[in-house]
Amino acid sequence: MFQSILVPVDGSAHAEKALEVAAQLATPPARLYLINVQQPPNDIGLLVGGSGMPVSEEVIQKLVKEREDDARKILDKAYAAVKLDGLQVEEMIAKGRPAEAIVAEAEALQVEAIVMGSRGMSDLKGMVIGSVSHRVGHTAHCTVITVN
Template sequence: MYQSILVPVDGSEHSAKALGVAAQLARGSSASLTLMTVAGYPPGNMGLFTGGTPEPFTSENWNEIADSLKADAQQALKTVQDSVDLSGIEVETLVRQGTPAEGILKEAEQRGVDVIVMGSRGVSDMHGMIFGSTSHKVSHVAPCTVITVA
């Protein structure tokens, strides 16, 4: 049925449940799994967010924060991956940086995946309530089937 499944994860309980569903689908169809997480970029003007002056921070500081966000994303991916039995399944892991919905859609299109399996809610619930969830954005634009797991 499926040959390739993309599973975006963010460390939330919903993304772990989605990975469990994706693992069942993969076993049933001998599909490969690509687990990915998308780390955000640091805000353009950190001083305003930390109560400091609105002066921009240096590119070195920006890179340090970006690397820290990527490390946090990698840990979230590992946490979710370790919570599900993936034995016997071909698994690849990816960490990208950018906007989650855009990163997921880009990866799905580049890889030509058959299906995206993702949690219906993630770690940014309040942001999702205001601006729309990542799963909602992905499901409306994806070039393939999208299965959301609550």
């Protein structure tokens, strides 16, 4: 059905189910792109217990490394959860606002579809300010399939 699909993964059950659906929709030797978006904190100084004043480069690099490690664990969990035999899989870690990063990557890769969970790890925040899947569905220029 599809030869190129972007699948955002965030460690949630909905994201894993979306990856299962994407694997079913992909016609081998289709390419699946797994993306995890790490959103930087609003105020890194407050995050580390400070007053919002500038923090050292060492502290910033430590936080960046922790986020990359978190993303790696999430991507590894997705691989372990779903059988992806016969599919070409590429993974990426993006930084920024999730919806914008997902749409930008989909456009850059010129994928045919985005398959994503209807809810991710931030359910409460999504209910208050609008879900990532909702924003992606309204701004992407390709097919967007949301999975419950």
